Amino acid sequence: MNTELTLLAWTLVLAIVQILLPAHLRTLETGTTYNAGPRDDPGPPVGVATGRMRRAQQNLFETLPLFAAAILIAHVAGREGALTLYGAWLYLVARVVYVPLYAGGVPYLRSIMWLTSMAGLALVIVAILRSA
Numbered sequence: 001m002n003t004e005l006t007l008l009a010w011t012l013v014l015a016i017v018q019i020l021l022p023a024h025l026r027t028l029e030t031g032t033t034y035n036a037g038p039r040d041d042p043g044p045p046v047g048v049a050t051g052r053m054r055r056a057q058q059n060l061f062e063t064l065p066l067f068a069a070a071i072l073i074a075h076v077a078g079r080e081g082a083l084t085l086y087g088a089w090l091y092l093v094a095r096v097v098y099v100p101l102y103a104g105g106v107p108y109l110r111s112i113m114w115l116t117s118m119a120g121l122a123l124v125i126v127a128i129l130r131s132a
Contacts, residue, residue, distance in 0.1 A: 004074065004084050004124075005071065005075060007088040011067065011068075018053070019057065021057070029044060029050060052103055056099055056103070060098075070121060070125055071084070071088060071124060074124055074127055074128050083126055084124050086120070087119075087123030087126075087127065088124065089120070090120025091117045091121055094116035098113040
């Protein structure tokens, strides 16, 4: 398996972590009895950390399908090269750094990491469309 596909697989690991983080934090807020039940009522208000991790997760899930599709298209089309390699690394590293920045409520730098991940995605797309 090439590096870009491996980085896509690690991005999926990040997605799983980002599913588990808010779920764990919410369980700490509500207790296991509530979490194991049908959750017919909304339960106590969502805490700050849980809310931030939910939003970070949602943010990842907005771009992850695009990143996955771009990596897979590049692979199938034989368009892998320096652009896809750097783009995949930029996307993954920026998304990993984004999580603690969002958790800590760090403004601006968090946005820069989001823009960096989008730049990585753009590099992969440029590689796909270049001389297509």
